[in-house]
Amino acid sequence: MSPTALHVRAETKPLEHRSAITPTIAKKLVDAGYVVNVEKSPLSIFPDKEYEGTGASLVPTGSWTDAPSEHIIVGLKELPEEDFPLKHIHVQFAHCYKGQGGWDTVLGRFPRGKGTLLDLEFLEDEQGRRVAAFGYHAGFAGAALALMTWAWQLTHGKDEPLPGVTPYENEGALIKDVKDAVEKGKAKSGHLPRVLVIGALGRCGKGAVDLCEKAGLEEILKWDLPETKAKPGPYQEIVESDVFVNCIYLSAKIPPFISPESLSHSNRKLSVVCDVSCDTTNPHNPIPIYDINTTFSSPTVPVKLPSGSTDLPLSVISIDHLPSLLPREASEAFSAALLPSLLQLNDWKNARVWQQADKLFKEKCAILPEGTVDGHAELVAGQS
DSSP: OOOOEEOOOOOSSTTEEEEEEEEOHHHHHHTTTTTEEEEEOOOOOEEEEEEEETEEEETTTTTTSSSTTEEEEEEEOOOOOOOOOOOOOOEOOOOOOOOTTTTTHHHHHHHHHHHHEEEEEBOTTTTTBBSSSHHHHHHHHHHHHHHHHHHHHHHHHTSSSSOOOOOOSSSSHHHHHHHHHHHHHHHHHOOOEEEEESSSTSSSHHHHHHHEEETTSSOOOEOHHHHHSSSOOOOHHHHHSEEHHHHHHOSSSOOOSSGGGGGGOOOOOOOOOEESOOOEEEEOOOOOOSOOOSSSSSSSEEEOOOTTSSSOOOEEEEOOTTTGHHHHHHHHHHHHHHHHTTTGGGGGGSSHHHHHHHHHHHHHHHHOTTTTTTTTTHHHHHHO
């Protein structure tokens, strides 16, 4: 039997510098008998030369489309918006299982080409916990940008948005910049910001809290299920905080955390919201005060405030690949956590974690709107 071939595709999302399979993990996979082909990537934090000596082969950028159909394509973020059917097994974050805008178009490409999506977001262990996630670094980076935005508003005025940011080589460099910004904000306002984190007990929330602590903040409100279950939103405590960081995992409709009406209070101190969860197009988004994703080149979007509100600005950060602010550290942690599952791809149909992902894929394909895929019911039924 031929060895299982993994094709690591180059990311195409602007400023996406992470990789699902780092050089360290590529070597471990090769040592375990896998063929690993890595696309040359102008964006990756890992230069092509770092894969030399790992046993992996460097292949042209974008060559996954021509790879043999039995090769497994491994990536991180969404594929480019194309329309051709997908014939491979794809391991990636597809963001099409929770009713996001255009989910049917994204998902429909797989059954049309008799391909399979094994979504990284839904790989779970026996306890229902994700086997690998970028949550910690997402929360860490999101809180960092939120504090930078708070300070920027104070030192540059409400009409000048936070300028674009670029990835950091390491955590220490990011913390230094955040500390410097917070000190400037404190000098202008006379106080350190109060930050409220919802979802503080999860991976993402822990990252946000850790960043705030390393930045020297003194008032960090750490909310999780006990606080949100005790009473429904909107929450006045959010409006009374300087910064709100949302780190929940949204799985069902819940009351909104804040609303346009709650922002009209005269005692509003809130000036920055970082929606790390970034359920922008989800119909159940608990932060219904914005409707677009932001980017590293334009990190914030202003919120249109109700008439009669204070002059205090309010900006939202809604970047959907925040961990790329610390791409090397985030990739190394994620790839290492994913390795045990990657090592099961040579027999994925009999490996529980991948079986579960395949089952979910079929369930989602079964509810595609009629006409999305010609004969998709037969295609899905025929997949094994």
